[in-house]
Every structure is written in C-alpha cells, then in structure tokens.
Amino acid sequence: MKLTKRSFLLVITLIAVFALNSLAFAETLVHWQHHSPARNEMVEKFAREFEALNPGVKIEFESIPLSDYYTKLLPAIAAGSGPDVFQLRAGDVPRYRNYGVIQELKIDHAQALEDFVPGSYGYLIENEKFYGLPTDVQTIVLFYNTEIFEELGITEVPTTWDELIETALLIKDVEDGVMYRMGLAHGNYGPAILTLMAQTGTEFQDAKGKTLFNNPQGKEGFKFAVDWITEYGVEDPNFGSRWTAFREGELGMVFAHPAMLGSFRNSHPDLPIGIAEVPAYTEGGTRTNIMTNWAYVTSSGTKNADLASRWIEFLTSKEAQRKWTIETGELPSRIALIEDPELLEHEPLLAAPLASLESAIPYPFEALSQMDKAVRDAISKVIIAGETVDQAFDWLGKEAEKVYKEVILDEL
8 A cells, every 4th residue: 555645644643642642641650648628629730730741740649538648658658559759747757768768859959948948847858858848837826806806905916925814814704703705725735835835945855755845944834834724714624615616706815727717717707817926935035836747758669759859849839839828728838938929918817827937846746646645635634633733744754755765766
C-alpha cells in the first residue's frame, strides 16, 4: 500500500497521540493526609493544577480520618507500600528522619529559611536541610465578644495578664454562687496552658527528654492557668463547652486557634467577634504563643524525590497558602503573607492571627497528643482531684519525661 503524504502525517500523529496517552500517567505520586472536607477539596484542586502544569504526572490523593491516619501510615511505610508524599505532625519529623523513612527535600534550603515563619519549621530542619515544609498552621489567639465589651463599657482589649484578669472579672456574671457568664476560658487545652508557661520564659525539654520547665517561671505560668478557675473564678469547668458558651454569649473571652473563626461563623453568622493576640506576661512583653502545625514530607522510598519536592513546594507556595487560608481557615506559614492585603481584605479579623505568627514558637514537645493529655490531666489534678499546684506540677514534669521515653524512644 502506498501512503500519501497526508496519510503518513496522520499515522505519525496517531502514533504520537498514542505515545502521549501511554506516558500520560507514567509518573505517579501517591499523596496521603488526614481528613477534613475543606482540606480535601483544596488538595484535589491543587493536584489537578499541578498535573496541568506537569504533563505526564498524576497525583493519587488519599484522605484518611485522623483517628486512623497513623495506624495506617506506619504499617504501610514498614511494608514499603506507603505514599510518596504525606503529612506528619511537625514534632514527628525528627524521629521519622532518624529512622530513615523520610528524606531531605530537593529545595533551596537557604531560600526556605528566608520564606517561612521560624516557628513553623523548628522540627523540620537538621543542619539547615529541610525534611518537610509546614502546613496546617495554628497559633493561640484571644477571641472576645465585642457586644459584651460594649455593653460593659470595656474599650480596651487586654494586653497583659493583669489586664486580662481585670477584664474577665468585669465580664463574669455570678449570682448566688451560680455562674451565668464566664469571663475567660482556656478549657484545659494544652497549647493554651503551654502558651502561658512559655510567656514566662521557661524552657520545656532538652534533646534527651529531660524536663526543663520545673522552675519558678514554668510553675508561675501553670499556676496562672489554674488561678483562672480556683482564685479568680472567671472560668468554671462545670459550665459546659467553652465553644457553646462563646457562641451563646455566655463567655466573654477564650483562648483558641484562629480556625475557630470559621466554626463560629458557620453556626452563628452574626456572632459579634473580635480577635487579638494573646496578652503578654508583663507590660511590653512579647505575645509569645504556641504554634501547632503539620508538615508535608517525602518518603525515602519514593522513586522521584525531585518531583515529590516540587509537589510539596507547590502545595506550600505563596499562592497556594493564600487560597488555603481563605478556604480552610488554616494560617499560612510564609512570612510574605503575614500582612497580605488580599487576605486582610477577605477577612479583616485575620490581622491578629497573622501577626501572632511572628511571636509563635513551636509546640515544645515532640509527642503532641500525649503531652496535651498530660497537661489537661495536670490541671484536673488540682481543680478536680484537689491536689496542690506543687503536686500537680511536679507530676507533670515527671510525666513529660515518661512520655518522651515511651513515645519518642520506643516508637517505630
């Protein structure tokens, strides 16, 4: 059969199309992370954008409930069938690195040091090499009810511990021993309690797990958290959910993550909300607060570390983080977005949360969930079990070392 020039070109075109189709999904990255509807939607969008920018690449995304995430991740890594890119709590990164299951990212490390908020990468670097990039960032800020402030003639948001208690005492409403409105609450939440301790200047734990916070400064921060309940009576543990109380105007101020703004707005669109940085320990002090975040990391077993690193850089780019903050309520980790006009125009109340990034420090323990429970238990030992502050604080110091030994040294 004799081929015409036109037929020949058609055959060549068909061969080329077939070849491209065959190679379309030749490079596949498997991406795992913990589940939330807003987060899932964003990652799916980013995956399609990344694929469009990188023909021949396919992102296979799997979202796993947080309760099952680590129990599924660890066996998959051990079996060599885990994802190429996945999320870890920031505090988990050092030991996953030490066990050789994640690898250094193929990025410009010096540039990353300049681009990201220092509090977000404390656990992610070793010898100025990044083993993950930060995502899902949250700080601790002060939410307050602007309507209650106006009704009581409170014109200034507290900026120090003393002012915080003075304001809370004005707000609380107690009649015949019954609390009708709380002035202030932390809900025994670990990062909130640790924020108060950190503001006094204490250290927390050394590289070998030894407790460093069992000093007068650390105890002062811990005692202040207890005093909200036992001495000042501005928080009542029997009042019920602090979130429900704030939504119903039965709580004037609460220490919380900025992401609670979306939660409050979803259930109570007209809730009169103000947000400020947490008050400082003393006049002129820093607004130190505890940051919690996750990180995107690359498996040491991935077949294309360069591609995996590019995908992580794409997920944590300035443009992606701006969209991420708008759609999910998670804070950005890029310094360039702290005063971003587009973010502030979208939500003016983000001004204080974004500013809080500059004074945030990493969560001070690698075993976050276990230490959060330990902090809650220590507070409960005083307000429920009737132990002294000294007894509960001493127990917390020993418990921190126990958690380090059982979780950090024995895991994997």
